[in-house]
Amino acid sequence: MSPEPVLSVRGLRAYYRTRHFGVEREVRAVDGVDFDVERNQIYGLAGESSSGKTTLIKVIAAALKPPLQVVAGRIDFAFAPNLLSLDADALAKVRWKHLSYIVQGSMSTLNPVRRIRESFVDFAARHLALPRAAFERAVAEHLQRVQLDPAIVRAYPHELSGGMRQRVTIALATICRPEFIVADEPTTALDVVVQKEVLDMMRSIQRGIGSSVLLVTHDLGVHAHLADKLGIMYAGRLVEEGPTTAVFAQPRHPYTAHLIASLPRIGDAAQRQPLEGNPPNLAAPPPGCRFHPRCPLAMDVCKREVPPMTSLGSGHRVACFAVNPA
Amino acid sequence: MSTSPLLEVDHVSKDYARGGLLSRHRLRAVDDVSFTLEAGRAEIFSIIGESGSGKSTLAGMILNVVTPTAGHLRFEGTDLAQIRGRDAHRRFMARVQPIFQNPFESFNPLKQLDHYLFITARRFVGADEAQAQRLADEALVKVGLSLAEVRGRFPHELSGGQLQRVAVARALIPSPALIVADEPVSMVDASLRMAIVNLFKTLRDELGIAIVYITHDLATAYYISDRIAIMQRGRVVESGDARRVLADPQHPYSRQLKGAVLQPAPGA
Amino acid sequence: MNALKVLRDLFKTNVEFAIGAVLVGIVVVFALLSFVSPYPPLDVYLVAPDVPPGWPHVFGTTSRGQDVFWLLTYAIRNTLLFGIAVALMSRVVSLVVGLLSGYKGGWVDRVLMSINDTFIVIPLLPILVLFFFVMRDRMTSGWLAVTMALLGWAYDARLIRSVAMSLRHREFTRTSVFSGMTTREILQREHLPYVLPIVFSTTLNNMNWSIGLEVTLSVLGFTDINTPSIGGMMYWANQHTAMVAGIWWWIAFPVLAVMMVFIGLYLLAVSINEYIDPRSRLSRIGAGA
Numbered sequence: 001m002s003p004e005p006v007l008s009v010r011g012l013r014a015y016y017r018t019r020h021f022g023v024e025r026e027v028r029a030v031d032g033v034d035f036d037v038e039r040n041q042i043y044g045l046a047g048e049s050s051s052g053k054t055t056l057i058k059v060i061a062a063a064l065k066p067p068l069q070v071v072a073g074r075i076d077f078a079f080a081p082n083l084l085s086l087d088a089d090a091l092a093k094v095r096w097k098h099l100s101y102i103v104q105g106s107m108s109t110l111n112p113v114r115r116i117r118e119s120f121v122d123f124a125a126r127h128l129a130l131p132r133a134a135f136e137r138a139v140a141e142h143l144q145r146v147q148l149d150p151a152i153v154r155a156y157p158h159e160l161s162g163g164m165r166q167r168v169t170i171a172l173a174t175i176c177r178p179e180f181i182v183a184d185e186p187t188t189a190l191d192v193v194v195q196k197e198v199l200d201m202m203r204s205i206q207r208g209i210g211s212s213v214l215l216v217t218h219d220l221g222v223h224a225h226l227a228d229k230l231g232i233m234y235a236g237r238l239v240e241e242g243p244t245t246a247v248f249a250q251p252r253h254p255y256t257a258h259l260i261a262s263l264p265r266i267g268d269a270a271q272r273q274p275l276e277g278n279p280p281n282l283a284a285p286p287p288g289c290r291f292h293p294r295c296p297l298a299m300d301v302c303k304r305e306v307p308p309m310t311s312l313g314s315g316h317r318v319a320c321f322a323v324n325p326a
Numbered sequence: 327m328s329t330s331p332l333l334e335v336d337h338v339s340k341d342y343a344r345g346g347l348l349s350r351h352r353l354r355a356v357d358d359v360s361f362t363l364e365a366g367r368a369e370i371f372s373i374i375g376e377s378g379s380g381k382s383t384l385a386g387m388i389l390n391v392v393t394p395t396a397g398h399l400r401f402e403g404t405d406l407a408q409i410r411g412r413d414a415h416r417r418f419m420a421r422v423q424p425i426f427q428n429p430f431e432s433f434n435p436l437k438q439l440d441h442y443l444f445i446t447a448r449r450f451v452g453a454d455e456a457q458a459q460r461l462a463d464e465a466l467v468k469v470g471l472s473l474a475e476v477r478g479r480f481p482h483e484l485s486g487g488q489l490q491r492v493a494v495a496r497a498l499i500p501s502p503a504l505i506v507a508d509e510p511v512s513m514v515d516a517s518l519r520m521a522i523v524n525l526f527k528t529l530r531d532e533l534g535i536a537i538v539y540i541t542h543d544l545a546t547a548y549y550i551s552d553r554i555a556i557m558q559r560g561r562v563v564e565s566g567d568a569r570r571v572l573a574d575p576q577h578p579y580s581r582q583l584k585g586a587v588l589q590p591a592p593g594a
Numbered sequence: 595m596n597a598l599k600v601l602r603d604l605f606k607t608n609v610e611f612a613i614g615a616v617l618v619g620i621v622v623v624f625a626l627l628s629f630v631s632p633y634p635p636l637d638v639y640l641v642a643p644d645v646p647p648g649w650p651h652v653f654g655t656t657s658r659g660q661d662v663f664w665l666l667t668y669a670i671r672n673t674l675l676f677g678i679a680v681a682l683m684s685r686v687v688s689l690v691v692g693l694l695s696g697y698k699g700g701w702v703d704r705v706l707m708s709i710n711d712t713f714i715v716i717p718l719l720p721i722l723v724l725f726f727f728v729m730r731d732r733m734t735s736g737w738l739a740v741t742m743a744l745l746g747w748a749y750d751a752r753l754i755r756s757v758a759m760s761l762r763h764r765e766f767t768r769t770s771v772f773s774g775m776t777t778r779e780i781l782q783r784e785h786l787p788y789v790l791p792i793v794f795s796t797t798l799n800n801m802n803w804s805i806g807l808e809v810t811l812s813v814l815g816f817t818d819i820n821t822p823s824i825g826g827m828m829y830w831a832n833q834h835t836a837m838v839a840g841i842w843w844w845i846a847f848p849v850l851a852v853m854m855v856f857i858g859l860y861l862l863a864v865s866i867n868e869y870i871d872p873r874s875r876l877s878r879i880g881a882g883a
Contacts, residue, residue, distance in 0.1 A: 020874065048515035049486070162377075191376035192542060196586040218516060221588030248592035255517075262520045263590045264549035266572055272549065274520035278485040391768070412776075419772055431765040436787050436872060442773050449774025496773065 004078060005036035006180055006212045007060070012073030014059050027282045029055035031236035033073075034309065037180075037229075042206060042213045044227025044244065046220060050279045052236035053216050054104070054184060059084075060214065061101040061182045062091050079179055097127040100173040102183040109169070110157040116168055117153035120175065127176045142175045145208065146201055163194030167201055174205050181206070181213045187222065199226050220263060224248060229315070232256050235280045235290035238309065242316030252318045254295050289321070297322040330403035332503060332536055333363040333388065338397035339560075340383050356380040356387070357560035358397070363504070365402070368534045370526060372547040372568065374583070375557035381540045384557075385508045388538060389424050390415075402503070420450045423497035427509040429489035433481045439489075440477050443496050450500035465495040468533075469525055487518025494525060498533070505529065506538045511546065519546070526550055544587050548572045556580050604869060614861030617854050624851070625674055628667035633660065635668040635822045647843050654843035656827075657834040662847055665822060670851050673805055673824045676739055677855075680804040681797045683743030684750070689793065692751040693781045696758025707755070713748035718807065721745065726816040735821040738811075742804050750796040754789050761785045791871045798863035802856055809852070824848045 011034060016027040029052045037043045047053040058064060060075060062083060075083040079098045086094070095101075103109060110119055120139050128135060140150035148167055157165055166186065173181060186202065187195040203226055206213050215227060223230050223244060231241040232253065240253040251257040258275050277294035280286055286293055292302040301321050309317045310324040318324065340356040357380070363371060375381040386392035387399055390406045399406045401422060409418050426432045433439055440462065447458035463473035469491040481489060490510060497505055507526070511519045527550050529535045541547055547554055551568035556579065564577040575581045604611045633640055639659035647654040653662035695706040725741055726733050761767060761784070770780045805824070811817060812825025813832060831837075831844040868874055 048517060192544075193376070193582055193586045196588065199588075219588075220516070220590035224590050224592065225588045245592040248590070259517055260590060263516065264520075264523070264545040265589055265591065266545055266548045266584065266587060269549065269569065272520045272524070274524065275517035278488060278518070279515060389772075391771075416774060419774065424768065424772055426765045426768065428765055432769050434766040434770075434784050434787075437784070441783075442769060445775060446773040493769070496769070 003039060006039050006078045007037040007214070008074075008076045009036075009060065010034050010074045010076075012056070012059065012075065013071040014055055014064075014073075015069060015071050016055075016067045017069055018067045025283055028236055028285060029068075029282055030059065031285070032306070033233075033236075033238055035231055035238060035241060037212050037214060039078075039212060040206075040210050042203070042215055042226055042228045044223035044230045045214060045216045045233060046218065046223055046230060047216075047233035048218055048279060050235065050282055051233040052282070053233045056233070057101075057182050057184055057214060057216050061099065062086070062095070063101060063103075077180060096123060096173075096178065097176045098178050099180045099182070100176070100178040102169060102173050102181065102186050104185040104188065110165060112157050114156075115153065116155055116157070119168075120153065120172060123172055124175050139175065143171055146171050146174075146205055161194075163190055163198060166190060166194075166198050170198070170202060170205065174209065174211075177209045177211070179211050181211055183213060183215050185217050186215070188217065188219070195222075196225075202226065220260065232259075235285055236282060237290060237306075238319065239291065240316075240318050240320075241309070242312075243314070246314065246316050252312065252316070252323050253291075253320050254297050254322065255291050289319075295322075329365055330400070331362045332365040332402060333538075334398075334400040335359055335361050335384075335388070336398045336400065338384070338387060338394045338399060340380070340387065340392065341395045354560050355383040356394075359384060359555075359557075359560075359562050360397075361555060361562070361565065363536050363538075365503075368530045368536045369552040370530050370537045370539055370550050372539045372541060372551040372554040373557060374541060374544060374547055374554055376542055376583075378559065379557040380560040381557050382508055385424075385506050385538070385540050388504075388506050389422060390418060416449065420500040421502050422504045422506065423500065423502040425490070425493050425497060425505060425507040425510045428513050429486045429493060430481060430513075432489065432493050435481050437480070439479050439481060439484075439492055440473070443476075443492075443499065446496050446499045461499055462495070465498045466492070468498060468528075469495045470521065471495065485518060486514040487521055490514055490522050491525065494522070494529075498529075498535075502535060504536045504538065506540070508540045509542070510539070512541070512543065523550055544572060544583060545589075556583065604865065608865045608869075610861045611865035614858045614863075614865060617858030618862060621670060621674070621851065621854050621858060624667055625671035626667075628664075628671045631664040631667055633664050635660075635665060636820065644839075644841055653847045654841075656830065656844050657836065657839070657841060658830060662843055665827065666847055666851060668822045669824050669827050669848060670855070672735065672821050673808070673852065674855065676735060676808060676823065677801040677805045679736075679739040680743045680746065681800045683740065684747040684800055685793055685797060687743070687747040688750040688754055688796070689789070691747065692754025693758050693785060693789065695751070696755040697762050697777065697781055697785070699759075699762070703755075707752070710748045710751050713745065714752075716745065718745055719810070722807070722811060723814075723816060726811070733816075733818065735818045735823070738808065738818065739804075742807065746800055746804065750792070750800070753792050753796065757789050757792060758785055761788055787870075788872050791867050794863055794867045794870070798859050801859060805852065805855070824852050 011032060012030055013032055014030040016029060018025050033056060045053050055068065058068065059070060064070065070084055077083055077099065080086065080094045125135055128138060130138060139153065143150045148171060152160065152168065160168065187198050190198060199222060217223065227244045230244045230247045232239050232255065234255050240247060240251065240256045247256065248260060251260050262272050262274055264272055275294060280290055288304045289302040289307050292298040295302065299321060307319045307321045309319045311317050338356060338359050339354065341352045341354055343352055363369065373381045373384065383392060387394050390409060401418065409415055433442060443462035444458045447453040447461040451461060453461055459473065466472050466476060471488065471491055476492060511522050514522060523546050526537050526539065530537060539551065548568060553566065554568045554571055555562045555565035558579045564571060564575060564580045572584065575584050605615060641651065641655050641659055641661055643655055643657050643659045645651050645655040651661050651663065653666065655661055691706050691710060695703045722741065729737065767780065767784060770784050808823065809825035809828060812823060812829045815829060817826050817829055819826065827848045828845060836844045
């Protein structure tokens with residue numbers, strides 16, 4: 001028996017529709033995505049630029065702004081069924097307490113003219129509803145738990161290094177013990193050494209609170225280190241999904257396989273082959289399977305029909321006609 | 327023929343002054359760095375460092391856009407500080423070309439890409455209209471593209487990987503001896519990255535061009551470098567043969583760097 | 595890029611542009627009518643004075659026996675030409691100073707900006723009055739335009755300089771340098787498109803400023819009486835105490851005409867500005883995220 005997933009996405013389509021001076025464009029950033037995130041699980045979403053992953057998490061984190069529109073589909077959280085139908089007030093109740101969102105480059109989203117302590121008050125006081133002294137104690141405890149010196153609440157953001165700011169941002173996002181955390185490229189601009197510390201911090205918080213994390217980054221090394229389950233996105237669709245070790249050990253989709261094989265590794269000087277072709281233009285994507293122009297295994301059916309996600313057992317799913325003939 | 331080295335970085339330092347009138351203090355961006363690239367033996371020399379290590383400042387000094395506070399940089403025997411006047415600058419730029427980090431910013435988004443290729447040909451090789459087209463096409467073919475694909479295009483019409491390839495093609499037109507690439511693939515998608523990195527190998531092996539490759543990514547540095555230098559806060563902490571240093575780093579910082587690398591492999 | 599097609603698209607899709615174009619169009623047509631005027635503009639007492647608007651004098655006549663309608667066509671033509679002349683001349687100076695200063699930096703910047711700031715603090719009205727006193731009858735409309743152009747570039751040069759400074763550090767500038775482009779080429783080909791929106795909005799500002807200043811000077815009597823202008827008309831109207839005498843049409847129609855110019859130019863500049871702004875150009879061709 002498997003417990004109900006904490007996040008369930010079905011048939012999601014989200015497009016950018018713009019009109020400028022009489023020119024209309026529709027960019028199909030997310031075009032049919034289905035997946036679940038279980039409780040106490042770190043789900044990694046990998047993909048390159050124009051894979052649609054950033055748009056996907058904007059929609060999931062209810063951070064939609066025009067010209068982005070949800071065209072079809074459904075998002076259900078265990079604590080907020082049918083997220084897309086909630087109005088602004090209901091969303092505000094859900095945010096931060098149940099669902100928190102670490103945006104890309106969030107180390108620069110701390111208010112530069114307010115001390116850290118005040119940022120905590122701004123973000124969290126309303127949700128924790130504690131008297132001032134108790135609130136400050138809760139903040140200090142939380143910071144200690146994530147191995148940050150509680151004294152940093154007195155500092156201004158510019159007095160801290162990039163890595164420290166990122167850790168503060170993560171602490172901010174997790175102080176209300178949300179059930180679901182969405183993290184968009186949390187370590188991208190950080191140095192390699194700091195990156196590892198921040199990721200380890202995220203894992204220990206996640207295990208401590210028991211929340212689920214949707215971690216989005218293009219860096220497969222980060223996923224290998226942190227994610228329990230890995231989903232690979234290409235051109236607005238999920239092409240492969242499964243337990244991280246399984247996906248790395250035996251990638252089934254040609255895109256995943258090529259991607260993993262092309263990354264260099266210290267200790268291995270063998271020649272690496274790049275992927276042919278270019279990422280697709282989401283305003284005019286190729287018909288059928290969107291990977292077919294670059295795929296070495298492309299067949300006729302790939303150019304006409306979209307391959308469905310089929311299960312290979314043990315939670316490993318692939319959308320490819322070469323693996324699962326139509 | 328005298329064999330002065332291709333590039334000599336000789337105890338080079340760069341300071342930036344910070345602070346106001348009453349409390350100025352110096353920030354040492356680059357601290358007494360020295361290394362030499364021999365002529366006639368093209369190699370890929372990687373400089374590895376995190377942000378704040380001074381690697382980009384060092385790149386700027388090699389390209390002669392930043393002046394060192396101390397020490398000398400000599401290219402083919404000429405001290406860079408002696409290069410004065412438009413002609414001397416042009417002669418230098420014909421031999422040393424850059425590749426920048428952000429492929430989308432390397433070209434003016436409002437202008438067509440071929441413009442840069444043609445003007446490079448006209449200015450450095452003295453080509454006329456027809457010759458410029460031919461040279462541009464040859465350079466593009468070397469990087470796996472063609473003039474037909476690029477003609478009339480704006481930067482946003484190409485992917486990051488293609489743009490970087492156009493940047494490399496442009497840099498190849500004057501037939502430089504040295505290319506300084508500052509984080510050339512950090513903003514390029516993973517699936518396109520290896521095309522550029524492999525291209526650098528080709529430039530070294532088939533065209534005899536030396537490359538100073540600046541990066542924070544140890545894995546790609548391991549893959550293509552002949553020698554590496556690891557920088558921390560402006561100083562070179564370890565340098566030597568690439569494979570040897572990365573297989574068994576000696577300096578604590580190098581060890582820390584290597585330990586922090588997340589390999590994209592199962593059970594990492 | 596087909597300019598006519600672009601203008602037509604703008605007209606259809608952008609309300610501000612449409613209204614601005616219409617207003618300015620009316621004024622320009624009106625100014626062109628001056629070429630078919632039956633009355634020479636400088637002659638007085640050609641028709642019955644102080645006649646209210648009606649037929650055949652659609653806008654009435656002045657106390658000096660001139661037809662307001664036809665006089666206005668000359669006046670608006672001269673005023674428009676004046677404004678354009680000042681704007682063009684001062685744009686050239688602002689652009690050269692601003693781009694050079696911003697791109698070169700160092701001592702070039704310091705010297706140019708010292709000169710620039712000196713011009714900013716000069717009080718204009720007293721200086722212009724002084725010029726009039728010195729030059730007396732030799733101060734024609736043309737010389738006034740040159741003088742104002744030489745006084746009106748400083749503020750905008752600083753704006754252009756700040757854009758140029760930010761462009762200097764962008765990577766495509768360095769690519770241009772390493773492609774062998776000269777400073778002049780870089781400023782002209784690479785940086786100018788980014789600077790144009792500022793140039794456009796300051797051109798409008800400049801035109802409004804110069805026309806306003808010219809009217810002010812004229813009302814005070816510092817005007818070229820050989821070149822009829824809006825300010826000139828208002829000056830004569832004041833001399834003949836038109837408002838008190840009830841000859842409202844002598845003042846009202848010039849004022850209406852100049853208001854149409856101001857509002858029309860403003861709307862045009864705002865809408866064209868938005869169109870040529872690099873950020874909106876980029877999103878139109880699909881480059882912006």
